[in-house]
Amino acid sequence: MAVHQEVGVIVGETLTGLATMAAVNPVPWARSQMAFTLGFHIILVPLGVSWAFMVLIANYRALRKDDRAALVLAQRWSKYMAITFAVGAVTGTVLSFEFGLLWPRFMGIWGEAFGIPFAFEGLFFFTEAIFVAIYIFGWRRLKPWTHFWTGVPIALAGVFGSVSVVAANAWMNAPSGFTANAQGEIIDVDPLAVIFNDAMPLQAAHMVVAAYLVGGFLIASVYAVGMLRGRVDRYHKLGFTIPFTVAAVATPIQIGVGDTLARWVYDNQPVKFAAIELVPTTSSDVPETLLGHLNEDGTVTGGIPIPGMASWLSDPGTGRSTVIQGLDSVPADTRPTVLEANVVHLAWDVMVGLGSLLLLLAVWYGAVWLFRRRMPAGKWFLRVAACSGVLAVVTMEAGWVLTEVGRQPWIVYNLMKVEAAATGNTGVWITFIAVIVLYLALGVTTIMVLRSMSRRFRRAGGFLDMETPYGPAEKPEPAKAAESEP
Amino acid sequence: MSTAVAAVLLVALATYAVFGGADFGAGFWDLIAGGPERGAAPRGLIERSIGPVWEANHVWLIFIFVVTWSAFPTTYQSITLTMFVPLTIAALGIVLRGASFAFRKSVVTVRVRRVFGGAFALSSVLVPFCFGAIAGGIASGRVPAGGVAGDPVGSWLNPTSLVTGGLAVVLAAYLAAVYLVWDARRAGDTALAGYFRRRAVVSAVVAAIVAVIGFVVLSASAPYVFGRLTSWALPPVVLSVLAGFGALVLLVRDAARGARVLAVVAVACIIFSWGVAQWPYLLPESLTVSAAAAPTGTLIALLVAVGGAVLIVLPGFVLLYVLDQRRLLPEEGVEDPADRAGDTEPG
Numbered sequence: 076m077a078v079h080q081e082v083g084v085i086v087g088e089t090l091t092g093l094a095t096m097a098a099v100n101p102v103p104w105a106r107s108q109m110a111f112t113l114g115f116h117i118i119l120v121p122l123g124v125s126w127a128f129m130v131l132i133a134n135y136r137a138l139r140k141d142d143r144a145a146l147v148l149a150q151r152w153s154k155y156m157a158i159t160f161a162v163g164a165v166t167g168t169v170l171s172f173e174f175g176l177l178w179p180r181f182m183g184i185w186g187e188a189f190g191i192p193f194a195f196e197g198l199f200f201f202t203e204a205i206f207v208a209i210y211i212f213g214w215r216r217l218k219p220w221t222h223f224w225t226g227v228p229i230a231l232a233g234v235f236g237s238v239s240v241v242a243a244n245a246w247m248n249a250p251s252g253f254t255a256n257a258q259g260e261i262i263d264v265d266p267l268a269v270i271f272n273d274a275m276p277l278q279a280a281h282m283v284v285a286a287y288l289v290g291g292f293l294i295a296s297v298y299a300v301g302m303l304r305g306r307v308d309r310y311h312k313l314g315f316t317i318p319f320t321v322a323a324v325a326t327p328i329q330i331g332v333g334d335t336l337a338r339w340v341y342d343n344q345p346v347k348f349a350a351i352e353l354v355p356t357t358s359s360d361v362p363e364t365l366l367g368h369l370n371e372d373g374t375v376t377g378g379i380p381i382p383g384m385a386s387w388l389s390d391p392g393t394g395r396s397t398v399i400q401g402l403d404s405v406p407a408d409t410r411p412t413v414l415e416a417n418v419v420h421l422a423w424d425v426m427v428g429l430g431s432l433l434l435l436l437a438v439w440y441g442a443v444w445l446f447r448r449r450m451p452a453g454k455w456f457l458r459v460a461a462c463s464g465v466l467a468v469v470t471m472e473a474g475w476v477l478t479e480v481g482r483q484p485w486i487v488y489n490l491m492k493v494e495a496a497a498t499g500n501t502g503v504w505i506t507f508i509a510v511i512v513l514y515l516a517l518g519v520t521t522i523m524v525l526r527s528m529s530r531r532f533r534r535a536g537g538f539l540d541m542e543t544p545y546g547p548a549e550k551p552e553p554a555k556a557a558e559s560e561p
Numbered sequence: 562m563s564t565a566v567a568a569v570l571l572v573a574l575a576t577y578a579v580f581g582g583a584d585f586g587a588g589f590w591d592l593i594a595g596g597p598e599r600g601a602a603p604r605g606l607i608e609r610s611i612g613p614v615w616e617a618n619h620v621w622l623i624f625i626f627v628v629t630w631s632a633f634p635t636t637y638q639s640i641t642l643t644m645f646v647p648l649t650i651a652a653l654g655i656v657l658r659g660a661s662f663a664f665r666k667s668v669v670t671v672r673v674r675r676v677f678g679g680a681f682a683l684s685s686v687l688v689p690f691c692f693g694a695i696a697g698g699i700a701s702g703r704v705p706a707g708g709v710a711g712d713p714v715g716s717w718l719n720p721t722s723l724v725t726g727g728l729a730v731v732l733a734a735y736l737a738a739v740y741l742v743w744d745a746r747r748a749g750d751t752a753l754a755g756y757f758r759r760r761a762v763v764s765a766v767v768a769a770i771v772a773v774i775g776f777v778v779l780s781a782s783a784p785y786v787f788g789r790l791t792s793w794a795l796p797p798v799v800l801s802v803l804a805g806f807g808a809l810v811l812l813v814r815d816a817a818r819g820a821r822v823l824a825v826v827a828v829a830c831i832i833f834s835w836g837v838a839q840w841p842y843l844l845p846e847s848l849t850v851s852a853a854a855a856p857t858g859t860l861i862a863l864l865v866a867v868g869g870a871v872l873i874v875l876p877g878f879v880l881l882y883v884l885d886q887r888r889l890l891p892e893e894g895v896e897d898p899a900d901r902a903g904d905t906e907p908g
Contacts, residue, residue: 165659168619171626172652175641182630183638183708187855190631194866197624201870204620205877212884228877253856264855266862499710500645509653517660 101503102494105177108507110479112169115514117475118468119163123203124237124283125290125321126156127210127229132317134223144309148317151532152294153211153226155525160207162521166514167200177503181486181496187261188253188269189487192242195270199236203229237286238279245274248344248478250487273343277336278478284329285474289467291322292433296464299457316450319460322467323437330434333426333474334388340481341389344488345400346409347481350416351423352385356401361385366424368417373403411483419481425473429466436463562861563854566632567843569867571836573628575829577621579736582729582828584618586737588658588685589730590760597675603741604678606753610744619655632863633853635708636843642710644698647691647717654684654691686730693729697722699844700835701783706848721782724775731771732828735764739808739824758812761820765809772831785845789838797837801830 130152137146171193174182182190206228213222246252252268253261298315341348348354353364355373363385367378383395390397402410411419436459443451450456482488486496587607594600594607630637641648661680694717698704703716716722738761745753779787790798808823839845843853854860 161659164619165656168623168655169652171623172648174630175626175637176645176648176652179638179641180708182641183635186630186634186637187632187859190627190634191859191862193627194631194863195869197620197627198866198869198874200623201620201874202877205874205881209877209881209884212881216884262856264858264862266858266865269862498642498645500642500713502645506649506653510656513653513656513660517656520660 099501099504101499101501102497104503104507105497106493108503108510109173109177111507112166112173112510112514114472114475115518116163116166116170117471119159119166120237120282121286121288121290121293121471122156122159123163124233124286125230126152126159126294127207127226127233128287129291129294129318129321130156131223131226131230132321133313134226136313138219138223142313144313148310148314150214151528153214154528157207157211158521158524158528160204162517164200164204165517169510176500176506177498178486178496179498181491184259184261184491185250185487188250188264189243189246191264191266191269192239192246196236196239196243199232199239203232203236206232233286234283237282238275239270241279241282242270242272242275244478245278246270246272247486248278248482248488249274250490274339277332277339280332281329281336281474284325284332285471288322288325288329288433289464289471291318291320291325292467293318293464295319295322296461299461299463303454303457303461312450315460319440319450322433322463323440326430326434326437330430333430338389341399344481346402346405346411347419348389349400349402349404350411350419350481351477352399353416353420354385354399354401356403357398358401359386359398360395361389361397361399363388364420365428366421369402369413369420371413409484409489411481415480415483419477422473422477422480426470426477429470429473433463433467433470436460562857562864563632563851566628566854566860566863567836567850569864570625570628570632571833573621573625574836575832577618577625578729578732578832579825579829581618581621582689582733583736583740585685585689585730586733586735587741588682589734590737590741590757591678592682592686602750602753603756606741606745606748606750606757609748610741628863631859632855633843633850634855636704636706636848636853638708639704639706639711639844640695640699642708643704643713643716644695645710645713647695651688651691654688657681658684658688685733689729689733690726691717692726694718694722694726696729696835697725700725700779700786700839702785702845702847704844706844706853719782720778721775724771724778728768728771728775728831731764731768732831735761735768736824736828738764739812739821742812743818743821758815761824762809762812765805765812765824769805783845785842786835786838789840790834793840794834794838797830797834801827801834804830 130149133145133149133152136142137149206225210222210226210229213225216222217225246269249272251272252265252270254263256262295315295318298311298318301311302315337348337351340351352361353367353369353375354361355369355375360383362380362382364375364378364380367375367380369375386393386395386397386399389399402416410416439451439456443449484492484494486493587610591600591604591607594603626637629640657680661677661684698711698716698719698721701719701721703711703719703722705711717726738757741757742754742761745751745757776787776790779790804823805827808820808827811820811823841849841851843850
């Protein structure tokens with residue numbers, strides 16, 4: 076009985092202790108959880124957006140040139156794609172929960188404007204889900220060219236879906252399309268002005284091209300590893316060439332789009348731009364500092380400054396005399412903190428640095444292709460290409476960190492601060508830990524499932540139907556190659 | 562205009578209940594299918610029939626969220642602040658379900674497989690319970706208007722929520738059992754068809770009992786909704802009872818085809834009767850739909866998106882359904898040894 080009571084006391088004390096621990100400021104935890112779940116989801120986005128396009132290239136080649144290897148590639152890719160699409164659907168569902176759970180006050184006030192692009196995103200996501208299913212079923216059920224055309228909506232819906240989501244994020248950078256009354260309540264909404272806000276065209280273009288760039292490098296890198304392990308056959312070469320070519324084309328375009336977007340930020344979000352370029356006070360002839368960091372006293376130390384470069388890049392018309400607004404041009408509580416500014420600057424360096432590396436890789440590939448009509452031979456190209464997938468993901472994550480941290484402390488630029496948007500629920504740190512654990516499990520699962528599929532495919536040789544989301548359950552049909560002739 | 566958006570929301574809720582509910586229900590039968598040997602056959606069928614749609618049915622849930630936060634933002638704020646705990650459990654449960662369902666197929670040993678199978682099944686029960694409990698909390702007026710938090714615990718752990726949560730679990734199980742009868746029959750497995758037919762009958766009876774208890778509880782805790790259920794919202798209630806009874810008769814007589822449609826009607830009508838009973842309130846007796854609604858521009862945009870969905874998505878959905886129905890010919894649906902061989906490879 077005494078033991079029983081003692082246990083009761085211990086449990087009681089533990090619960091009180093937990094309750095005290097639980098009563099922590101939810102804002103940093105909410106930010107961390109949102110950052111983590113979005114950072115996870117964004118890795119799946121390029122695959123959902125651009126993979127279908129590459130599948131269609133392989134499928135087209137298979138039908139036009141009666142290419143068996145391309146056919147097998149398209150079939151297998153479509154199955155992998157279903158897995159990454161399903162995982163993306165799950166992590167996307169969680170994000171829709173989090174809008175309300177973590178940012179209820181943001182949604183309560185701005186939902187009627189911010190929420191609109193998601194209605195269209197839902198429409199495109201729905202279309203994508205249905206046609207992913209039809210495409211995978213269709214390998215056996217539909218005539219080859221009919222089947223090919225059922226894949227086209229997947230690629231289109233992927234692009235339009237990501238444009239819709241980015242439109243919502245761009246709205247947070249350039250809020251427009253609403254009228255508020257004296258109490259700050261929204262009384263009128265113009266949906267088109269919300270969706271086509273000022274930041275949307277460039278931000279959307281930057282994300283869509285990023286999806287093709289990252290998706291291409293990521294998929295190609297898998298086949299580069301395969302070839303390095305000695306699996307140099309037509310199947311692997313094709314599996315490398317198609318996505319790598321897509322990525323190599325996307326890379327220079329992305330650098331052009333990114334450069335234009337940076338100038339948009341210079342014009343419209345000068346404080347974010349000041350954080351990017353580490354400009355403490357408004358000045359002209361600002362150097363482009365590679366690495367380095369901002370100190371609390373407003374000085375910049377370390378790094379390699381390239382004199383006048385930041386000014387020149389901001390507006391080549393006025394060159395080095397271009398004035399860049401400094402961080403101190405606005406009150407301290409309306410600009411990123413020193414830590415945040417350093418994060419933004421580092422993210423910028425990583426994005427631009429790795430982006431340039433990927434450009435060199437693309438140029439290498441393009442030059443050899445142009446002059447020799449083949450992909451670069453040799454282990455070193457493959458080794459670098461094998462790393463390109465991870466590098467591209469890091470580049471994209473850096474870009475996303477830049478745009479999000481650079482907007483701080485605002486959730487709606489110049490209108491609502493993150494602090495004012497967050498939930499008051501003090502238990503967010505618990506959900507954050509739970510989310511980390513579950514997402515790690517989800518990440519490991521996804522990779523394991525993809526790898527075990529790959530092993531089964533390799534063992535079975537040709538096309539093999541197996542249990543995948545959306546996939547039909549049936550026996551493999553060896554006669555498929557003959558069937559697919561137009 | 563706000564009425565139209567509320568109607569769309571109700572239809573989406575019913576659709577999620579009917580499609581997503583069946584996914585969760587399949588997890589319930591997985592949970593109680595017994596040991597590895599005894600439960601192998603039903604689990605195999607569940608795995609096969611859930612495979613094609615996996616987690617795509619959450620599209621409906623996302624759609625429900627989008628409509629709520631765009632059209633009724635302050636209410637969405639109230640609900641998410643008040644229902645923080647059950648919504649979090651539901652979100653984590655959905656991730657756990659997705660991860661463990663996929664995981665258990667790719668792991669090797671029976672023991673690890675059981676752990677992930679258990680996680681899959683358990684979260685399949687938790688998630689519908691949470692959604693049902695939230696609905697009960699809203700119906701009994703426990704979510705305050707005006708974007709403020711209600712009782713973080715009592716709002717979803719109360720007699721009404723317990724009953725509605727339980728009802729959601731039972732209805733999900735019922736729908737899944739009815740669908741699985743059909744799937745087993747399509748696969749030519751009469752023994753499994755009988756297995757799930759018995760479970761469908763039992764869960765139908767349990768659902769009826771829980772629904773009656775729900776009525777009693779509602780009469781005390783949610784007088785407004787109860788009053789409307791017995792008057793203005795009576796037609797969908799009666800339709801639900803009739804359809805449910807019809808489905809039961811067909812199930813007992815072993816004629817599953819009609820049973821499937823009737824079961825869907827019965828469950829959808831329960832959702833409809835809830836919505837109609839609340840009318841004109843979004844949060845009973847404190848906030849009406851029209852007062853909660855966003856500006857007209859937002860509502861028009863939502864209805865345009867819905868119109869687009871009807872034009873673009875519906876034909877695709879019909880095509881998919883037609884293809885799906887032709888999926889399992891009698892000689893197909895056999896597990897391929899080459900496919901399974903990959904499983905024995907250490908992972």
